[in-house]
Amino acid sequence: MxxxxxxxxxxxxxxGGFRAAGITAxxxxxxxPDVALVVNDGPRFxxxxxxxxxxxxxxxxxxxxxxxxxxPGVDGVPGGAIRAVVLNSGGANAxxxxxxxxxxxxxxxxxxxxxxxxxxxxAVCSTGLIGERLPMDLLLSGIGAAHGALADEGGLDAATxxxxxxxxxxxxxxxxxxxxxxxMAKGAGMLAPGLATMLVxxxxxxxxxxxxxxxxxxxxxxxxxxxxxxxxxxxxxxTVLLLASGxxxxxxxxxxxxxxxxxxxxxxxxxxxxxxxxxxxxIAIEVVHAVTEDDAxxxxxxxxxxxxxxxxxxxxDPNWGRILAAVGTVPETVVFxxxxxxxxxxxxxxxxxxxxxxxxxxxxxxxxxxxxxIDLHAGTETATVTTNDLSHAYVHENSAYST
Amino acid sequence: MxxxxxxxxxxxxxxGGFRAAGITAxxxxxxxPDVALVVNDGPRFxxxxxxxxxxxxxxxxxxxxxxxxxxPGVDGVPGGAIRAVVLNSGGANAxxxxxxxxxxxxxxxxxxxxxxxxxxxxAVCSTGLIGERLPMDLLLSGIGAAHGALADEGGLDAATxxxxxxxxxxxxxxxxxxxxxxxMAKGAGMLAPGLATMLVxxxxxxxxxxxxxxxxxxxxxxxxxxxxxxxxxxxxxxTVLLLASGxxxxxxxxxxxxxxxxxxxxxxxxxxxxxxxxxxxxIAIEVVHAVTEDDAxxxxxxxxxxxxxxxxxxxxDPNWGRILAAVGTVPETVVFxxxxxxxxxxxxxxxxxxxxxxxxxxxxxxxxxxxxxIDLHAGTETATVTTNDLSHAYVHENSAYST
Numbered sequence: 060m061x062x063x064x065x066x067x068x069x070x071x072x073x074x075g076g077f078r079a080a081g082i083t084a085x086x087x088x089x090x091x092p093d094v095a096l097v098v099n100d101g102p103r104f105x106x107x108x109x110x111x112x113x114x115x116x117x118x119x120x121x122x123x124x125x126x127x128x129x130x131p132g133v134d135g136v137p138g139g140a141i142r143a144v145v146l147n148s149g150g151a152n153a154x155x156x157x158x159x160x161x162x163x164x165x166x167x168x169x170x171x172x173x174x175x176x177x178x179x180x181x182a183v184c185s186t187g188l189i190g191e192r193l194p195m196d197l198l199l200s201g202i203g204a205a206h207g208a209l210a211d212e213g214g215l216d217a218a219t220x221x222x223x224x225x226x227x228x229x230x231x232x233x234x235x236x237x238x239x240x241x242x243m244a245k246g247a248g249m250l251a252p253g254l255a256t257m258l259v260x261x262x263x264x265x266x267x268x269x270x271x272x273x274x275x276x277x278x279x280x281x282x283x284x285x286x287x288x289x290x291x292x293x294x295x296x297x298t299v300l301l302l303a304s305g306x307x308x309x310x311x312x313x314x315x316x317x318x319x320x321x322x323x324x325x326x327x328x329x330x331x332x333x334x335x336x337x338x339x340x341x342i343a344i345e346v347v348h349a350v351t352e353d354d355a356x357x358x359x360x361x362x363x364x365x366x367x368x369x370x371x372x373x374x375x376d377p378n379w380g381r382i383l384a385a386v387g388t389v390p391e392t393v394v395f396x397x398x399x400x401x402x403x404x405x406x407x408x409x410x411x412x413x414x415x416x417x418x419x420x421x422x423x424x425x426x427x428x429x430x431x432x433i434d435l436h437a438g439t440e441t442a443t444v445t446t447n448d449l450s451h452a453y454v455h456e457n458s459a460y461s462t
Numbered sequence: 463m464x465x466x467x468x469x470x471x472x473x474x475x476x477x478g479g480f481r482a483a484g485i486t487a488x489x490x491x492x493x494x495p496d497v498a499l500v501v502n503d504g505p506r507f508x509x510x511x512x513x514x515x516x517x518x519x520x521x522x523x524x525x526x527x528x529x530x531x532x533x534p535g536v537d538g539v540p541g542g543a544i545r546a547v548v549l550n551s552g553g554a555n556a557x558x559x560x561x562x563x564x565x566x567x568x569x570x571x572x573x574x575x576x577x578x579x580x581x582x583x584x585a586v587c588s589t590g591l592i593g594e595r596l597p598m599d600l601l602l603s604g605i606g607a608a609h610g611a612l613a614d615e616g617g618l619d620a621a622t623x624x625x626x627x628x629x630x631x632x633x634x635x636x637x638x639x640x641x642x643x644x645x646m647a648k649g650a651g652m653l654a655p656g657l658a659t660m661l662v663x664x665x666x667x668x669x670x671x672x673x674x675x676x677x678x679x680x681x682x683x684x685x686x687x688x689x690x691x692x693x694x695x696x697x698x699x700x701t702v703l704l705l706a707s708g709x710x711x712x713x714x715x716x717x718x719x720x721x722x723x724x725x726x727x728x729x730x731x732x733x734x735x736x737x738x739x740x741x742x743x744x745i746a747i748e749v750v751h752a753v754t755e756d757d758a759x760x761x762x763x764x765x766x767x768x769x770x771x772x773x774x775x776x777x778x779d780p781n782w783g784r785i786l787a788a789v790g791t792v793p794e795t796v797v798f799x800x801x802x803x804x805x806x807x808x809x810x811x812x813x814x815x816x817x818x819x820x821x822x823x824x825x826x827x828x829x830x831x832x833x834x835x836i837d838l839h840a841g842t843e844t845a846t847v848t849t850n851d852l853s854h855a856y857v858h859e860n861s862a863y864s865t
Contacts, residue, residue, distance in 0.1 A: 189783020
């Protein structure tokens with residue numbers, strides 16, 4: 060994978076057939092860029108998406124989920140075709156009632172109008188504070204500006220315009236077997252299972268169809284974004300889109316497409332973890348010898364979400380007792396015997412057979428990256444869940460967010 | 463309820479038939495009291511207990527759970543009889559393997575020996591750091607000292623000796639209908655559903671039997687300790703015991719006993735919440751118009767555990783969007799329509815029908831107590847879950863705990 064310096068055709072414009080832009084519409088008080096536009100110039104417009112499983116979801120999620128519903132489509136319009144994605148930071152448009160949904164529809168209609176495409180093929184994503192209407196005059200004029208700024212090399216600008224508390228723009232791309240996959244992401248903190256508070260757009264110039272894209276994207280997110288668990292809170296706006304232009308003329312085997320999409324998602328997920336709000340540690344929790352992969356994920360997630368574990372890592376304290384206590388809270392269906400579990404932190408097996416192992420003072424937790432290995436001694440399956448520590452800066456950032 | 467100044471016959475010695483002591487055995491580096499002994503002088507020794515549901519549980523939990531198993535009993539010994547409880551702070555004796563369990567048995571045997579009662583009627587509770595063996599020489603000699611200090615007015619000393627990060631000793635008592643119920647608790651932070659990291663001993667001079675005590679205690683804990691949710695982490699050592707001496711000669715109706723035990727547990731739970739590690743807010747989350755009480759508890763708990771909600775309260779930010787997003791993460795089985803939910807904070811309905819309500823600037827969050835009212839508009843059931851905010855001090859205390 061080329062994790063390139065992000066200039067030129069990068070991120071969502073790395074693949075042929077895509078243009079993008081990111082501009083300042085004035086939605087953010089800071090005056091930073093806040094509207095991004097990604098346009099698929101074809102020749103194909105196949106698309107798929109995965110969305111938050113939160114039962115409280117934002118108006119743009121309601122809209123965009125309809126666009127990519129494969130199968131019979133919605134209101135007679137075949138699902139799975141997206142010609143453009145408009146994204147704004149500076150407001151989530153969540154919990155804004157019917158008026159908020161009207162705003163989303165008006166946004167899609169305006170993009171459709173300036174591009175000359177059906178509004179029903181324009182995806183909308185929003186991120187920011189919940190419970191406030193978007194300033195539609197600013198947003199609609201911003202869309203005009205973004206349209207004027209569309210460029211083959213606009214990937215970095217688009218990635219920059221969707222940042223909220225992110226400190227860096229996040230892009231990735233990979234080329235192989237004659238096609239390219241690229242993408243952008245925003246999200247820092249609030250990463251959660253079943254997706255993060257996160258907007259991701261992945262593009263490819265491969266030739267594909269909505270069902271294949273859907274399968275590839277679900278497999279990719281399952282082992283990447285779904286296994287980030289920064290603070291266990293799931294957003295109202297989480298959206299991951301995959302768009303295919305077919306511009307390369309190459310129709311890859313589904314395995315190759317899945318591999319490339321997964322590589323881009325993994326790269327973006329690692330960037331999200333590295334930029335999580337106020338974190339001082341990136342913690343990989345590897346669970347081995349579980350009976351099922353789901354068991355391994357459940358154990359990893361329980362540890363990843365435990366505030367006592369997370370504060371211990373902030374304190375550079377290899378407190379394996381808290382890890383074991385967190386393992387003990389998983390559902391009864393997860394198979395393990397507490398008296399068999401081994402736990403290593405950064406290579407030191409400080410817990411052996413559920414009891415005291417090597418001296419905890421041997422563990423060096425001064426670095427940013429930490430590795431926890433939990434051996435359940437129950438089966439053959441493995442999974443890794445990643446998270447951050449719980450720091451003073453996390454509390455600071457999240458206690459001051461809307462004020 | 464008399465929430466008395468804790469002198470004289472208070473806490474576990476408020477009820478007739480009980481003596482207690484709290485002394486310094488040297489388990490804590492601080493030199494503070496660390497061993498408590500509670501003795502039931504009868505004439506009856508009926509008992510019940512509820513314990514952590516964590517699948518990783520400490521040696522003393524394994525031991526004491528056997529003692530109060532009602533029904534056929536364990537190893538031919540009828541369950542539900544406890545003549546003494548020995549409790550230590552300064553070490554949890556969790557994740558200490560077979561040797562740790564041997565230590566618990568030796569502790570019970572030593573108490574049995576000095577009191578002249580069967581070891582199988584001596585409950586053991588421990589609290590402190592996980593994963594380290596107890597210094598048995600200090601503990602056993604401490605038991606001798608505690609035995610010598612047993613007193614009718616020892617309730618406060620016992621409550622003091624079980625403190626860990628608690629800043630105050632916690633006792634409560636109530637007398638009515640000719641019998642008394644009293645109790646003590648330790649626990650600060652780490653409060654969690656299905657019990658907190660918490661040791662509680664409740665005593666009564668009522669005449670009862672193990673099955674009745676078990677029913678009364680389960681009902682009491684279900685609506686008190688089980689609805690504290692300070693940081694969502696469940697301990698390896700949580701134990702709540704109820705002992706009845708029968709010294710009053712009064713056999714109350716089960717309803718009266720349940721009411722009194724619930725009152726004492728509610729008082730102790732409120733003290734735990736008030737003393738939670740590093741908290742600046744006590745937050746009551748009242749969920750109304752749910753289809754079932756379980757639904758209401760699930761919604762309340764989801765909000766109570768959400769770090770983004772908790773940091774917002776620390777920042778005195780009435781961020782109702784985070785509350786709604788937390789509600790949205792409950793299981794599919796919980797019935798609600800997101801477009802109907804109202805949310806009030808301290809009496810101001812800042813969210814109405816899932817959207818913007820009154821101006822958030824009207825909400826005053828400067829006080830220590832906060833009240834969140836979530837109206838699901840789905841049914842007739844109600845529950846209240848209480849929690850704390852997530853503060854800098856929480857991170858500080860919990861990142862430095864074992865070092």
